[in-house]
Amino acid sequence: MMNDYRRTKTTVSLINYHFVFCPRYRRKIFLNTKLEERFKDLVQEICGELDVSNVAMECDKDHVHLFLNTPPTLSPADTMAKIKGVTSKRLREEFSHLQHLPSLWTRSYFVSTAGSVSSETIKHYVENQKTRG
Template identity: 25%
Template sequence: MSRFNKLSPAIWHCKYHLVWTPKYRYKVLKAIKEELENCIQLFSEQKRCKIEVLNVQEDHVHMIIEAPPKVSISEIVGMLKGRTAIRVFGRFKQLKQRPYWGNHFWVKGYCVDTIGLDTGMIRRYVEYQEKKEKKFEK
């Protein structure tokens, strides 16, 4: 089976490694991890994107996502961050009570890297980063 997908009139293989954090990099994601994972999965599917690896840690989100070339990565990230923020603030109202949040849950920026032939190495990094961080903290 080819690693390429088909989309008329193109064949494509567009994978991205994404990382983004909550505002002030507060460690609040552990409490909302399940909801966040479900939202990210659902919203990604709506854009016909496929999540290969998703790792929600206490203070940041790591993921590898495959996206069709007709959807820009900035559009995907903007949609994911915007819609998850709305959902999180609606479901976890105690987060909105903090005066420093305002109406923004995530920082403005994000990190994105394209993935080519080194997919396996990046996949292992995303999957096992939490374990590495815990060892480092000890």
């Protein structure tokens, strides 16, 4: 799915994002394997609701990597708000040792675009458009 174009009546798109985010105070919450499994299930559920394809997901003890393919109507900020908001609420409800926390995640995150064509290739293509027939 990583290099499959999304097609609608009006758009063709390939938008892949790499997200990284952490629990507040870099708590090592993913040492608990049940919590990690539940987090991954919740992310899959949210991705289904948002029409987002989860290309890859990995949890280290104190941070998460997500590689997602999104529709063009969904911004990275909206994607993160939904994932972090829902997972924070549900995990704090379901795991008693997290209930006292006002929020599970930091407000910050890292996001980078990722695709099958390098920036240099696109730059070269754009610069050479005037020279074409």
